[in-house]
Amino acid sequence: MTLLDPAFVHELEALRRRLRVKARSGTGGEHVASRRGSSAEFLEHRPYTPGDDLRRMDWPAFARTGEPVLKLFRAEEDVVVRLVVDASASLDAGDPPKMEVARRVAAAIGYLALASSERAQVLAASDGLVRMREPMRGRAALAKLLRELDSIVPARGTDLASAVDGVVLRSPRPGMLVVVSDFLDAGPFEAALGRAASSGHDLALVQVLAPEELDPPWEGDLALEDAETGALLEVTVDARAVEAYLARLQELFARLRATAKRHGATYVRLGTGDSLPDAVRRFVARTID
Amino acid sequence: MSGLHLLDPRGLLLLAGLVPLVVLYILKIKRRRQRVSSTWLWASAQRDLLAKHPFRKLIAELPLVLEILALIALAVALARPSTRGGTIDGDHVAVVLDTSASMATRIGGPAGATTRMDEAKRVAQNVASQLGPGADAIVIEAGREARVVAPLDRDPRRLQAAIATVTVREVEGDLAGAVALAADRLRSLGGRQRIVIVTDGALAHTEPLVVGGIPSEVVGVGDDEDNAGIVRVDVRSGLDASSHHEQVQVFAMIQSFAAHAREAYVTLTLEGRTEPVASRRLLLEPEAKLPVVLTFEPQPADHGQGLVVQLAPGDAEPVDDVAFGRVPGSVRMPVVVASDAPYSWTTRAIEADPNVDLQRVTVPQLATVNVDPDALVIVEGACPASVPGQDALVLAPGPGLCMGITVGAPVDNPPITSWETADPRLRFLTLDGVHVARALSLDAAGRSASLVRSSSTTLVADASVPGRAVTVVGFDPGDSDWPLKASFVLFVRNVVELARVHRVQGAAGPVRTGDPARVAVPAGTTEVFLDGPGLPERAIAARDGVAVLPPLERAGLYHVRWTAPHVGSALIAANLTSARESDIRSRPVPIAGASAEAASSRTAHALDAHSEWASWLGLLAALAIAADVYWTTRQMSPRRAGALR
Numbered sequence A: 001m002t003l004l005d006p007a008f009v010h011e012l013e014a015l016r017r018r019l020r021v022k023a024r025s026g027t028g029g030e031h032v033a034s035r036r037g038s039s040a041e042f043l044e045h046r047p048y049t050p051g052d053d054l055r056r057m058d059w060p061a062f063a064r065t066g067e068p069v070l071k072l073f074r075a076e077e078d079v080v081v082r083l084v085v086d087a088s089a090s091l092d093a094g095d096p097p098k099m100e101v102a103r104r105v106a107a108a109i110g111y112l113a114l115a116s117s118e119r120a121q122v123l124a125a126s127d128g129l130v131r132m133r134e135p136m137r138g139r140a141a142l143a144k145l146l147r148e149l150d151s152i153v154p155a156r157g158t159d160l161a162s163a164v165d166g167v168v169l170r171s172p173r174p175g176m177l178v179v180v181s182d183f184l185d186a187g188p189f190e191a192a193l194g195r196a197a198s199s200g201h202d203l204a205l206v207q208v209l210a211p212e213e214l215d216p217p218w219e220g221d222l223a224l225e226d227a228e229t230g231a232l233l234e235v236t237v238d239a240r241a242v243e244a245y246l247a248r249l250q251e252l253f254a255r256l257r258a259t260a261k262r263h264g265a266t267y268v269r270l271g272t273g274d275s276l277p278d279a280v281r282r283f284v285a286r287t288i289d
Numbered sequence B: 001m002s003g004l005h006l007l008d009p010r011g012l013l014l015l016a017g018l019v020p021l022v023v024l025y026i027l028k029i030k031r032r033r034q035r036v037s038s039t040w041l042w043a044s045a046q047r048d049l050l051a052k053h054p055f056r057k058l059i060a061e062l063p064l065v066l067e068i069l070a071l072i073a074l075a076v077a078l079a080r081p082s083t084r085g086g087t088i089d090g091d092h093v094a095v096v097l098d099t100s101a102s103m104a105t106r107i108g109g110p111a112g113a114t115t116r117m118d119e120a121k122r123v124a125q126n127v128a129s130q131l132g133p134g135a136d137a138i139v140i141e142a143g144r145e146a147r148v149v150a151p152l153d154r155d156p157r158r159l160q161a162a163i164a165t166v167t168v169r170e171v172e173g174d175l176a177g178a179v180a181l182a183a184d185r186l187r188s189l190g191g192r193q194r195i196v197i198v199t200d201g202a203l204a205h206t207e208p209l210v211v212g213g214i215p216s217e218v219v220g221v222g223d224d225e226d227n228a229g230i231v232r233v234d235v236r237s238g239l240d241a242s243s244h245h246e247q248v249q250v251f252a253m254i255q256s257f258a259a260h261a262r263e264a265y266v267t268l269t270l271e272g273r274t275e276p277v278a279s280r281r282l283l284l285e286p287e288a289k290l291p292v293v294l295t296f297e298p299q300p301a302d303h304g305q306g307l308v309v310q311l312a313p314g315d316a317e318p319v320d321d322v323a324f325g326r327v328p329g330s331v332r333m334p335v336v337v338a339s340d341a342p343y344s345w346t347t348r349a350i351e352a353d354p355n356v357d358l359q360r361v362t363v364p365q366l367a368t369v370n371v372d373p374d375a376l377v378i379v380e381g382a383c384p385a386s387v388p389g390q391d392a393l394v395l396a397p398g399p400g401l402c403m404g405i406t407v408g409a410p411v412d413n414p415p416i417t418s419w420e421t422a423d424p425r426l427r428f429l430t431l432d433g434v435h436v437a438r439a440l441s442l443d444a445a446g447r448s449a450s451l452v453r454s455s456s457t458t459l460v461a462d463a464s465v466p467g468r469a470v471t472v473v474g475f476d477p478g479d480s481d482w483p484l485k486a487s488f489v490l491f492v493r494n495v496v497e498l499a500r501v502h503r504v505q506g507a508a509g510p511v512r513t514g515d516p517a518r519v520a521v522p523a524g525t526t527e528v529f530l531d532g533p534g535l536p537e538r539a540i541a542a543r544d545g546v547a548v549l550p551p552l553e554r555a556g557l558y559h560v561r562w563t564a565p566h567v568g569s570a571l572i573a574a575n576l577t578s579a580r581e582s583d584i585r586s587r588p589v590p591i592a593g594a595s596a597e598a599a600s601s602r603t604a605h606a607l608d609a610h611s612e613w614a615s616w617l618g619l620l621a622a623l624a625i626a627a628d629v630y631w632t633t634r635q636m637s638p639r640r641a642g643a644l645r
Helices: A007-016 A061-067 A098-115 A139-150 A160-170 A191-196 A237-261 A277-283 B009-028 B040-052 B056-060 B061-080 B116-129 B155-165 B175-187 B345-351 B486-505 B598-607 B616-634
Strands: A030-048 A069-075 A080-086 A119-125 A127-131 A177-179 A200-208 A218-225 A232-237 A266-271 B004-006 B031-037 B082-085 B092-098 B136-142 B144-151 B193-199 B217-218 B226-238 B246-256 B262-270 B276-282 B289-296 B307-314 B322-326 B333-339 B354-360 B378-382 B392-395 B401-404 B406-412 B416-419 B438-443 B450-453 B458-462 B470-473 B517-520 B527-534 B536-542 B546-549 B557-561 B568-575 B610-612
Touching: A007 A098, A007 A266, A007 A277, A030 B092, A061 A069, A061 B031, A061 B458, A069 A218, A080 A098, A098 A277, A119 A139, A119 B322, A160 A177, A160 A191, A160 A218, A160 B470, A191 B307, A200 A277, A232 A237, A232 B392, A237 B040, A266 A277, A277 B527, B004 B009, B009 B061, B031 B450, B061 B616, B082 B470, B082 B616, B092 B116, B092 B175, B092 B392, B116 B136, B116 B155, B116 B193, B136 B155, B136 B175, B144 B155, B144 B175, B175 B193, B175 B450, B226 B307, B226 B486, B246 B276, B246 B307, B262 B289, B262 B333, B276 B289, B333 B345, B333 B486, B345 B354, B345 B378, B378 B486, B392 B598, B438 B458, B517 B536, B517 B568, B546 B557
Parallel strands: A080 A119, A080 A177, A177 A200, A200 A266, A218 B031, B092 B136, B092 B193, B193 B217, B333 B354, B333 B378, B378 B392, B392 B470
Antiparallel strands: A030 A069, A119 A127, A218 A232, B004 B082, B082 B610, B136 B144, B226 B246, B246 B289, B262 B276, B262 B307, B307 B322, B322 B568, B401 B406, B406 B438, B416 B450, B450 B458, B458 B470, B517 B546, B527 B536, B527 B557, B536 B546, B557 B568
């Protein structure tokens, strides 16, 4: 299956202009920054003070008014969109596997970034940060980005907190931090996300779940095998047990929602059978599911 | 209500099945494996459930719990738990125990460990232990005759000890007589009275029990069992038509009281031998009544020996599977004629019978010669004080006392006016036209009877005693024209035939258990010794040629011997042979004066006094198994709407 088919790319083209990123990563890009800079977009005039760059003097205005003023322009900065893809073994579940959907979501977001002249960086996380490629820029890098995503193979356990902390530590400047995961992690990943937000990262959480995780179809006496650890849990799956499981899942959703609200982040949840364009639209709209 | 009894504790052996059940359950754990992304949420959910529902762990093992429950219930049900007794209401209680032959029936078939009698004794002892304060009880057993086992007593231990001594009598019971005795004993007492009748319901007599208005309850013991028994036995001897050899024929009637057909063997064995002399194979259809004839050619030494007829294989009631008899004497009847006359019409008539061994002696010799104890002894012209042998015929005795009859003065030409046509000695003959020229008058008063009468006196008298036929003819046949008539030959022949019948029956004739037996012994015998099954040898007084034996309460062969005036013995075969005692299926016990409702309520109360819980436990086991099946095959309840998206 190709990660981006033409119809989907067409949709993404329409969406790319609507993507807003709250963080700046430093070099020029298509995204206008809130601070003043050197782009072609005029922002305001300011009286000249000694030491100002004379190249920024508005000579015609000085000629008309006799008052030396500087012409200021809105700065244009690029953004590093860091795509942290959960590569733990749990992403191998589902039909299609959750990893497949996670790759496609990451590819779509990566396309939006590259098509907007931003930089995109692919990172893989499992029981820590296991892969961190150099950021890439421009549409020409799309093929490389897709190859990077394709090469991620689900394995090992999950430690999102460690992975997010690793990204923050290794990022010289903040950017957009997109975490694509099932978030089935018992660890304290909310704290790590908080640390990332405090460091200036613009957070976006994309949760991918398989249908059987949203509505367990099993019943009877089962030995549930953990895909990551191989541990067995003996469970009698009946209505009451499913009810308790779903309550716990709701609690996880609530935690993610609360984390997103607290840090002004985006939280998009989708099942492997759900429409991918819808999910990307919700992502671009920066919603909280 | 008394404590719980286990009627068949062997059922508890099934509890051993708990071990493999639990082991299999532990080993079983064949949970379906399901790979999931993470068990984290499931583990959390499970903790939540256990916190909310602490018994969930137990519910998870519900099948094991149900299977253990079913196994325990089944094991206890097989052990047949029962409660006995109930509250015994009454100041004076009569416990009537049926001790008839059917109470020997084994519960649970021939291999059963207990009998109905054991069960009945437990019930009776339980009643004794349940007496109220100040109440007393009397225990009466209902055998052939009612017998008080324990008089009115307040001490439960003494009552229980007395009940423990009660044994089954191999007789037809008389429950009505025992109940009547109980009612009679209680009637004179004040306070509240109660009769508790413990019986299997297989009663020999169908008349209702008369309780005289005293509250009564019938406690039934035992279940319906299949049974077949020998309900009649008879032994004859004769000549085989083809071989002309002597042959003993044993006629036995076998009756089935079973719901199913079965094969059985009837064997005939001589007493003290193991090899049967004859046997037959039978197919006993339900409710069938089959006659069986077993024959064999006796050896000379076999005459007078005991015979055992056995129905095999045995069944729940063993007493009716065996019957006893006696090998009759030789087919040739020994007859001794003691006469001093040169010519005897009687001898001439007897000589015409080819099956007679005739021995002629003089009257004085009669006291010295060895006479067969079964022989017919004919004395002519005299009346000795002691006549040996079995039956006796005395013709023309001298005046005086003869065999209990007073012989008086001569009578000339007495006309024969009547005779006892029903008497076996005068059967098929007429005395019309017989003229007697001279006869001695016979006084047939007392226990003797007149057989042939003239207008003024008795010409032929019967002086029989039990087991022995004695005929006294008051005239010499030579003094009449009777020998010239066929009736004389018929008379002599009839006397011989009667002696032959007595010889076949032996000294006492057929004896049924529970009845007293009379044994013919020599006139001078004053004491006989009785030896039989389960009995130590005991001495019994004899008088006037008869020994009256006490009721023989066990079926079997009894030996009676005497030593004076000469050594002799007799064999007595006592049999139950009772179809009603062999029919061991319980029947309603009717109580006179009780309405149908009252009778049934008594029965219901009685059943309550003997409550078996096996059926309830069986039901519990079935329910547990059904619940187990439901639980293991149940469908999950429908999901709530709200599977998360």
